[in-house]
Structures are given as structure tokens and as C-alpha cells.
Amino acid sequence: MPVTSVTTDPEALTMTLVGDFAAPVERLWKALTEPAQLERFWGPPGYPATFSEFDFTPGGRASYVMTSPQGDRYGGGWEFIDIDEPVSFSVLDYFTDESGARNDEMPLQRMVFRFEATETGSRLTNVTSFTSSEALEQVIAMGAIEGSTLAINQLDRVLQDLREYAQGKGTQTEILSDTHVRITRLVNGPRELVWRAHTEPELMKRWLLGPDGWRMSVCEIDPAVGGRYRYAWEPLEGTEGEGFGFDGETLVSVPPVRAVTTEHMTGTDYPSTVNDLNLYEEDGATLITVLIEYPDKDTRDMVLATGMTEGMETSYARLEREVLAG
Known part of the structure; x- marks a missing residue:
């Protein structure tokens, strides 16, 4: 540091x-x-x-x-x-x-x-x-x-230089404290389109899928402050696993720069996290930064152990390939 x-x-x-x-x-x-x-x-x-x-x-x-x-x-x-x-x-x-x-x-x-x-x-x-x-x-x-x-x-x-800092490194996870984790990923594309890909259901369904073999079955978004969202995924035929989803509320919205939302696993009593999305564009590339606030260290470690970083990398690579490249 x-x-x-x-x-x-x-x-x-x-x-x-x-x-x-x-x-x-x-x-x-x-x-x-x-x-x-x-x-x-x-x-x-x-x-x-x-x-x-x-x-x-x-x-x-x-x-x-x-x-x-x-x-x-x-x-x-x-x-x-x-x-x-x-x-x-x-x-x-x-x-x-x-x-x-x-x-x-x-x-x-x-x-x-x-x-x-x-x-x-x-x-x-x-x-x-x-x-x-x-x-x-x-x-x-x-x-x-x-x-x-x-x-x-x-x-x-x-x-x-932004590309020097992040190009080729994929999705990076940094533990900042017992309750805070920062995720960063550089994508090739303008900030406006990256913002739309995070707030428009028809675009989000094309990339926010996690590992191959899954589909986004529900994508409902109200990006305004106080608005709520609901996402759900289910496995395609031949893929093992059970469907799951998240829901939450928008706390801050500053298009196309920042969006802060809560995130709760639907149908569970797990505590919510606070996800702080920031987008910064330089020379045609956009740095995606997500600061996640967990309720405690145990929850942080449990989520990180699920392979969250790898799943996000698969989705961000799909974002570049399926949305930004077009």
C-alpha cells in the first residue's frame, strides 16, 4: 500500500x-x-x-x-x-x-x-x-x-494508465476489511453501454449468467432510488443444480457512474449485503468496481468460498463478448 x-x-x-x-x-x-x-x-x-x-x-x-x-x-x-x-x-x-x-x-x-x-x-x-x-x-x-x-x-x-492497471488481469478480488471486499474488472466498451447492461433486463439476460449451462429466468429492475429488483436463475437441461435468486432495493443511483443496491438471497433468512457499483471510462475501456459490504467476516468468507470471483469473471467475459463487442 x-x-x-x-x-x-x-x-x-x-x-x-x-x-x-x-x-x-x-x-x-x-x-x-x-x-x-x-x-x-x-x-x-x-x-x-x-x-x-x-x-x-x-x-x-x-x-x-x-x-x-x-x-x-x-x-x-x-x-x-x-x-x-x-x-x-x-x-x-x-x-x-x-x-x-x-x-x-x-x-x-x-x-x-x-x-x-x-x-x-x-x-x-x-x-x-x-x-x-x-x-x-x-x-x-x-x-x-x-x-x-x-x-x-x-x-x-x-x-x-487504466489498461496498464487492469488489462489482462481478469476479475480481481481485494479484501479491504472484515466486512468489505472490492471487485474490479476492466471491460472493453463505453461506460454508457456498460451501465445499460447493468440496468436493462434485455441486455442483462445476455451476460449475467454465471457458469455455462444456466439461464436467467427472472430479471425485473427498477433502477430508481427506492426501486426494487428481482433476479432468478435456473439450470438448463443436463446441468446439475437448483435454481436460486436475489432481490433488493436501489439506495443510490447516479447514471451512468454509480448504483448502490442491497442484495438478499430470495427465500432465505441470510442477511443482505450492500453492493456499490462504480463505472469509470478511459480511452474506450470501462473499469467496473463493485464494493461489497458484508454484515460480518463469517458471511464474507462464506460467500468468497463459493467461487464468486470465478463466476463473476465468466459473466464479465460474456458481457464483453455478447454485449460490448456488438
């Missing part, structure tokens, strides 16, 4: 994050100073940021909202103080309320981003200074150390 340390100094009232990356300083600078790049990692997994304003000039402002898988929104903003490309820039960092205005009831801090070349690439040092020990303790209690580590650790895949 690129983040090598996150330390706090109660006497100096600072929190310092250091990360090392296999990319030149200029590329790292671009990732931290362009909103389209920031949106890919500024926010821990499951809480992506959307920037509505980004005036990268001294005195300019940036505004963003992080949206949780349950649809809860957390706003923040920066006021740029000074910029020394590509060495450093500093901002006043603050929380915002529902209207986007600065929330003066929450801590205000100064952040300095410093960039330097290393033998293997570049280093980011981010120093956050607080106005009081109470403000420092409050932000730490809110999960700033864990959240910033998870967020910046996503930078690796942003800094690489």
Missing part, C-alpha cells in the same frame, strides 16, 4: 500522512489538482467525492460531497491559499452543511500538500494543522486516520 505512515503530534497540533508512489511528481501533482482525478480517490471506499466547484487559484475554492452507500451526504470544501507547481499547495479545509455553506460548528484546519521526487517515483506529504487539541481529537474520533489511509491507498490505480 502506498501510504507508509499517518502520525499525529498533539503538541504541534498536526496530523501527517506520507505516501510513496511509483509515478513521477508531475503525474502525482495532476492527480491531486484535477477534480476528475480527485473524484476517483478523495474519499474512502464507499464514500466517493463529487466536486461541484474547483477553482485552482490562490483565493479560489473547491466544493465536494461524499455520498455513502446508504445515500448519506457529507460535504467539504477547500480555500486555496498558495500554489507552487509542482512542489506544494496549501488549503483551508472545512466541513460544509446541506446547503454547501461552511459549517462553523465543525473544525477548520489548514492542509499543506508537498510533492518530492524519490528514487522509485514520488512522495506525497500531507500535513494538517488544527486550531486546538479538541479539534484534533474530534477529527481523529471521526475516523480521519483510517479514512485518509483508505482513500489515499486508492491512488495507485489512478496514477497508472
